[in-house]
Amino acid sequence: xxxxxxxxxxxxxxxxxxxxxxxxxxxxxxxxxxxxxxxxxxxxxxxxxxxxxxxxxxxxxxxxxxxxxxxxxxxxxxxxxxxxxxxxxxxxxxxxxxxxxxxxxxxxxxxxxxxxxxxxxxxxxxxxxxxxxxxxxxxxxxxxxxxxxxxxxxxxxxxxxxxxxxxxxxxxxxxxxxxxxxxxxxxxxxxxxxxxxxxxxxxxxxxxxxxxxxxxxxxxxxxxxxxxxxxxxxxxxxxxxxxxxxxxxxxxxxxxxxxxxxxxxxxxxxxxxxxxxxxxxxxxxxxxxxxxxxxxxxxxxxxxxxxxxxxxxxxxxxxxxxxxxxxxxxxxxxxxxxxxxxxxxxxxxxxxxxxxxxxxxxxxxxxxxxxxxxxxxxxxxx
Ligand SMILES: Nc1ncnc2c1ncn2[C@@H]1O[C@H](COP(=O)(O)OP(=O)(O)OP(=O)(O)O)[C@@H](O)[C@H]1O
Numbered sequence: 001x002x003x004x005x006x007x008x009x010x011x012x013x014x015x016x017x018x019x020x021x022x023x024x025x026x027x028x029x030x031x032x033x034x035x036x037x038x039x040x041x042x043x044x045x046x047x048x049x050x051x052x053x054x055x056x057x058x059x060x061x062x063x064x065x066x067x068x069x070x071x072x073x074x075x076x077x078x079x080x081x082x083x084x085x086x087x088x089x090x091x092x093x094x095x096x097x098x099x100x101x102x103x104x105x106x107x108x109x110x111x112x113x114x115x116x117x118x119x120x121x122x123x124x125x126x127x128x129x130x131x132x133x134x135x136x137x138x139x140x141x142x143x144x145x146x147x148x149x150x151x152x153x154x155x156x157x158x159x160x161x162x163x164x165x166x167x168x169x170x171x172x173x174x175x176x177x178x179x180x181x182x183x184x185x186x187x188x189x190x191x192x193x194x195x196x197x198x199x200x201x202x203x204x205x206x207x208x209x210x211x212x213x214x215x216x217x218x219x220x221x222x223x224x225x226x227x228x229x230x231x232x233x234x235x236x237x238x239x240x241x242x243x244x245x246x247x248x249x250x251x252x253x254x255x256x257x258x259x260x261x262x263x264x265x266x267x268x269x270x271x272x273x274x275x276x277x278x279x280x281x282x283x284x285x286x287x288x289x290x291x292x293x294x295x296x297x298x299x300x301x302x303x304x305x306x307x308x309x310x311x312x313x314x315x316x317x318x319x320x321x322x323x324x325x326x327x328x329x330x331x332x333x334x335x336x337x338x339x340x341x342x343x344x345x346x347x348x349x350x351x352x353x354x355x356x357x358x359x360x361x362x363x364x365x366x367x368x369x370x371x372x373x374x375x376x377x378x379x380x381x382x
Contacts, residue, residue: 017083018048021055024077030070037074047212051085052188053078054212056229068194075191088191088212128265131234134168136244136267136380138298139260141290143282145176145251148303149272151349152339153248154182154204155365156270158356159372160244160381161203168198168205168245170237172230172260175250177210184352185211189237196237202357207237227259234264244381252282253289261293267380268298270336270371275302275323283324287331298378299334300324301371304341336374339367 026038037043037057046055057071071089078087131137140156142149150173157169171179180186185199189211198207209229239245247266250256260266269290273283283300290297302324307316318341328335339345342364348355356365375381 017051017081018046020081021046021048021053021078024081025055025074028070028074028077030067032066037070051083053084053086054088054188056212057089071194086188086190088188088196128261128263130265131239131245133241134239134245135242135382137247137260137264138244138375138380139247139249139257139266139269139290139295140272141249141257141269141286142251142272142279143253143284143286144273144279147251147272147274147279148339149173149251150178150182150248151345151354152270152272152301152303152368152371153246154179154349155345155354155356155368156371156375157183157204157246158202158354159365159368160246160375162356162360162369163372163376165243165376165381166205166241167203168207168239168242170233170245170247171206171208171210172233172256173248173250174209174229174256177208179206179208179248180210181352182349182354188212192238194236196233198237198239202353205239205242207233207239209233227255230256230259231263234260244375253285257286257289258293261290261295266295268296268378270298270301270375271333272301272303273324273327274304275317275320277320277323279319280323280327284327284331287333297333298375298380299336300328300331301336301339303339305338307341334374334378337367337370339371340364 022038022043025043026036029036030040033040042058044056044058047053057067057074075087075089078084078089140149140153150171153169157167161167169179169183171177173179183201183204183206185201185206185208187199189199189207190197196207198205199211200206247260249260269286271283271286271290273279287297287300302322304319305317305324306321307318308314309316325335325338344359344362344364345355348358351358355362356368359365360369372381
């Protein structure tokens with residue numbers, strides 16, 4: 001369904017090439033099922049632009065390795081077409097049946113499963129893996145969308161790089177990847193064999209799912225696909241040697257957050273919130289989830305904390321003030337600082353150069369430098 005919708009919206013410019021790509025992929029047959037990639041509906045997020053092609057091959061979770069020759073064959077088949085400049089095919093895993101198993105029909109009263117007292121085990125039995133070459137992985141999270149998590153991630157990344165650290169930023173906000181725009185990065189990352197080469201700007205090595213799809217193309221991915229994509233972004237991207245890799249998570253407490261904490265050795269999580277009650281309620285849920293997963297909480301940041309009016313020069317607090325600090329105290333987690341609501345912060349991010357890069361000495365950039373210094377002091381960034 002989704003593939004058809006994507007081809008319809010491209011009918012103007014790239015239809016011939018996209019059709020040709022689909023035809024090429026329709027010739028790649030998975031020997032175990034005897035079905036080609038298109039008939040088996042395994043191709044997702046196909047993007048064809050100016051001769052640059054990228055797509056995701058959805059594979060059964062149990063067959064990731066066995067599908068690698070098929071991924072390579074798919075890439076080669078597309079590369080062989082006329083007018084193709086580059087091809088990037090990545091695999092993402094989904095459950096073998098493609099659908100959740102059907103629950104048997106309920107009989108009799110609902111049994112008490114003791115869910116009230118259920119606490120997930122702190123870690124999966126298999127030890128979370130260290131990413132080769134990466135000293136620390138720091139998760140940037142928020143309970144609610146739109147509170148400024150990506151703004152904090154990009155400015156923090158640039159500030160840490162400005163302090164001389166080797167910094168990577170993985171934009172894992174699959175529902176709204178905004179780092180390419182905020183860090184002024186565009187173009188497809190190139191592939192080297194089975195790995196993806198990240199891009200770099202403002203001293204930060206960056207990879208985002210947003211670079212693999214069109215900016216306005218909604219990512220409507222199921223949980224297992226999200227988890228597969230995250231693991232690929234962590235493991236298949238050539239991050240090189242990094243002091244710290246920041247992971248800009250999607251808002252909430254879902255599959256991506258859990259997968260990151262379970263599968264990867266995370267040094268800690270920074271939780272971003274606005275001072276509003278409703279945002280703080282969600283931030284508390286996030287803190288609770290990290291605690292249950294055994295991931296250290298580095299602290300809570302209050303974004304959009306205050307606003308200085310250009311006209312009257314007075315400080316206002318449109319979303320309230322001090323709520324995050326009070327919550328941090330109550331929850332026993334460090335309070336990492338307040339970031340003002342400032343037009344310059346938004347305009348800088350919209351323009352592709354975070355305020356820390358654009359006006360490093362400005363008052364509005366100062367809280368991001370302070371946040372970077374707190375993380376360095378805490379020993380999680382160097
Ligand atoms: N301190 C700030 N001052 C001014 N504008 C800000 C500030 N923080 C964030 N913004 C703006 O608010 C909007 C949302 O910010 P951002 O995308 O960083 O939030 P988010 O929590 O990552 O959202 P989502 O989870 O939906 O991706 C952006 O337009 C951003 O430029």
